[in-house]
Amino acid sequence: MDELFYFIIAKYNYWAALVLLFIGLFGMIVRNNLMKKIIGMVIFQTAILLFIVSIGVKRGATVPILKFSPDKQPLLDATAYANPLPHVLILTAIVVGVAILGVALALLQKIQRVHGTIEEDEILEDMRK
Amino acid sequence: MTWDTSLLWQFDILILLMMVICAVTALALEGLLSSAIVTGAYSFLICLMWTHMMAVDVAFTEAAVGAAISTVLFLGTAQYINRWIKKERPREQGIKQITLVIAVICAVMMLSATRDLPDWADPDSPASTHLSPGYIEQGYFETATPNVVTAVLADYRSYDTMFEAVVVFAAALVVMVILRRTSHKHRKLLHLRPKREGRDTILRGAAQSIIPVMQIFALYVLFHGHYSPGGGFQGGVIFGASFILLALCYNLKFSMNRFREHAVLWCCAGGVLLYAGIGAVCLGLGWSFLGYGALAGILGVSEVMARSHGILAVEIGVGITVMAVMVSLYNDLASGGDLEDGL
Amino acid sequence: MILDILIILMMLSGLLFFLATTVGIIRFPDFYSRVHAAGKGDTLSTTLFLGGAILFILRDFSGENLLTAGKLMLIVFYIFIASPTATHAIIDAGYEFRVPYWTRSSGKKGAEGDESNEENMDNGFYPEDLKG
Numbered sequence: 116m117d118e119l120f121y122f123i124i125a126k127y128n129y130w131a132a133l134v135l136l137f138i139g140l141f142g143m144i145v146r147n148n149l150m151k152k153i154i155g156m157v158i159f160q161t162a163i164l165l166f167i168v169s170i171g172v173k174r175g176a177t178v179p180i181l182k183f184s185p186d187k188q189p190l191l192d193a194t195a196y197a198n199p200l201p202h203v204l205i206l207t208a209i210v211v212g213v214a215i216l217g218v219a220l221a222l223l224q225k226i227q228r229v230h231g232t233i234e235e236d237e238i239l240e241d242m243r244k
Numbered sequence: 245m246t247w248d249t250s251l252l253w254q255f256d257i258l259i260l261l262m263m264v265i266c267a268v269t270a271l272a273l274e275g276l277l278s279s280a281i282v283t284g285a286y287s288f289l290i291c292l293m294w295t296h297m298m299a300v301d302v303a304f305t306e307a308a309v310g311a312a313i314s315t316v317l318f319l320g321t322a323q324y325i326n327r328w329i330k331k332e333r334p335r336e337q338g339i340k341q342i343t344l345v346i347a348v349i350c351a352v353m354m355l356s357a358t359r360d361l362p363d364w365a366d367p368d369s370p371a372s373t374h375l376s377p378g379y380i381e382q383g384y385f386e387t388a389t390p391n392v393v394t395a396v397l398a399d400y401r402s403y404d405t406m407f408e409a410v411v412v413f414a415a416a417l418v419v420m421v422i423l424r425r426t427s428h429k430h431r432k433l434l435h436l437r438p439k440r441e442g443r444d445t446i447l448r449g450a451a452q453s454i455i456p457v458m459q460i461f462a463l464y465v466l467f468h469g470h471y472s473p474g475g476g477f478q479g480g481v482i483f484g485a486s487f488i489l490l491a492l493c494y495n496l497k498f499s500m501n502r503f504r505e506h507a508v509l510w511c512c513a514g515g516v517l518l519y520a521g522i523g524a525v526c527l528g529l530g531w532s533f534l535g536y537g538a539l540a541g542i543l544g545v546s547e548v549m550a551r552s553h554g555i556l557a558v559e560i561g562v563g564i565t566v567m568a569v570m571v572s573l574y575n576d577l578a579s580g581g582d583l584e585d586g587l
Numbered sequence: 588m589i590l591d592i593l594i595i596l597m598m599l600s601g602l603l604f605f606l607a608t609t610v611g612i613i614r615f616p617d618f619y620s621r622v623h624a625a626g627k628g629d630t631l632s633t634t635l636f637l638g639g640a641i642l643f644i645l646r647d648f649s650g651e652n653l654l655t656a657g658k659l660m661l662i663v664f665y666i667f668i669a670s671p672t673a674t675h676a677i678i679d680a681g682y683e684f685r686v687p688y689w690t691r692s693s694g695k696k697g698a699e700g701d702e703s704n705e706e707n708m709d710n711g712f713y714p715e716d717l718k719g
Contacts, residue, residue, distance in 0.1 A: 124253055124364075125363035125364055126364060127257060128256070128260075128364045131263070134351075135264060137350070139267065142271040145343050146271060148329045150276050150321075158267045161310075165293065168294060170371045171297075171371060171376075172364065173365060173366075173367040174367055176367070178298045179391070179392040180300075180390055180472065180473070181384055183390070193372075193381055196392065198371060198372045199376060199379055199393045202299045202301055202302050203397045206301055206393070206397065206477060209306055209309055209310070209477075210309060213310075214414075214415030215415065217317060217415055217577060220320075221419040224324050224577070225423065227325050232326070233325050234329070446672060453668060454665065454669060
């Protein structure tokens with residue numbers, strides 16, 4: 116029982132990221148509405164980002180901004196700060212994510228204008244005509 | 245066999261559960277407007293999660309981008325499309341079972357693979373012992389920047405950041421190319437709001453008092469990024485959000501009079517140019533591209549301080565680009581490309 | 588000691604108002620009253636909560652803590668402006684789009700969004716200048 120509890124505590128974060136990943140993927144594949152597909156894409160994206168950030172967490176660590184002792188010397192103990200590298204990668208990925216969202220929504224508006232609908236099967240029918 | 249309770253795993257599990265609920269709800273709802281709002285709530289929850297994981301810079305960005313800008317972009321698009329989806333599509337039903345089976349098989353395989361991953365929050369995991377201790381221990385003496393994330397973002401991995409800025413710039417151009425100069429006049433599916441000149445005094449008064457403070461705060465975030473969470477991306481997004489708020493509370497014409505389209509385009513390109521230009525100056529002075537130490541002679545400071553100033557200049561470039569791109573995305577998406585009338 | 592009690596009281600009353608907000612959002616019958624509950628309760632409970640936090644920080648007084656308290660006070664101030672304004676904007680938009688509202692009779696006749704609600708909208712609910 117104790118071991119199982121420890122196992123859950125040690126891994127639950129990865130599991131949550133996985134569950135979100137597959138919810139997003141499922142939405143992207145199954146939903147017929149293109150807007151829902153975009154929302155699925157956003158969820159898929161954040162699940163990956165969540166996974167990468169959770170790699171950088173350290174027990175008992177604080178934010179990766181150096182603390183200073185009263186005589187202005189930085190406290191340089193690598194285990195006292197969270198891993199900054201995943202944060203950097205994710206920070207840029209979020210802003211690129213909103214750029215991708217913008218392009219996706221622009222394409223959505225264009226599709227609505229050309230085909231008059233954003234339901235996938237109706238678009239396919241319209242294209243066959 | 246002990247675990248540290250300082251990480252508050254109960255709190256984590258609660259937030260993660262709410263995130264899963266939000267994700268399912270956002271995909272299952274029939275109204276597109278409501279699912280856009282639920283996506284905003286999802287962003288806010290993941291922002292809490294990141295704060296709890298001590299990734300404050302990331303949480304800051306997500307709060308500005310995910311909860312504010314993405315939601316506005318979704319709502320801006322929602323006025324041009326049919327906001328209710330029809331239920332019961334035969335195609336959807338057929339594909340559902342196959343996808344579910346495949347997804348479950350993949351999920352089980354990946355779940356079994358998590359056993360090989362290092363324990364969560366393990367300080368001795370490979371990711372935390374190889375490269376990042378060097379950044380933490382030497383970063384301050386090499387760049388004089390206490391915020392390690394800023395130092396890594398704009399100095400050690402500055403190529404990354406430069407091309408991210410280029411990607412964002414390209415996205416603004418692509419949206420412009422897709423939506424501008426439409427062949428036939430499109431119509432809004434959402435009814436146009438009645439013109440209410442002078443009637444929403446409360447909204448405008450509040451906007452007038454908040455927008456200047458927002459802009460000052462954005463500048464603070466940008467320039468104080470060396471010492472606190474923040475930097476070019478966050479500052480730029482907040483500054484862009486202030487213009488979007490102006491457009492929401494007044495109208496698109498009003499905000500475009502304040503921040504003209506030509507200026508937006510110049511800012512989009514100018515930020516990237518500033519970033520790359522600093523790199524080119526460093527290259528011209530005989531250092532590597534974006535090796536800020538080269539600026540020491542020009543600025544008359546030591547090499548370490550020159551790197552600190554170089555980080556600041558590059559962050560300003562990123563901030564200008566991101567700000568202009570956010571405004572440009574809003575202008576194009578909310579007006580459907582004709583820049584006549586926004587949300 | 589008195590300060591501690593004050594902090595605990597503020598936090599507890601903040602929680603209480605949050606609870607009331609949540610109950611209001613779930614239990615109220617129509618759009619307008621729900622947004623009203625969310626706007627009012629949210630603003631007050633956030634203010635109380637952050638007020639408690641400010642007092643908690645100022646318990647051991649120093650320059651740095653004063654700075655943090657000042658930042659929190661700014662947050663309180665802007666929530667106090669922004670949250671009611673947002674509520675106003677949402678309700679205003681709903682009013683313009685003629686979202687059906689709840690009356691005693693519509694509550695008896697059937698669920699919200701019923702046709703009887705639509706009739707209510709034309710029974711002098713709108714001032715003349717807003718019609719059309």
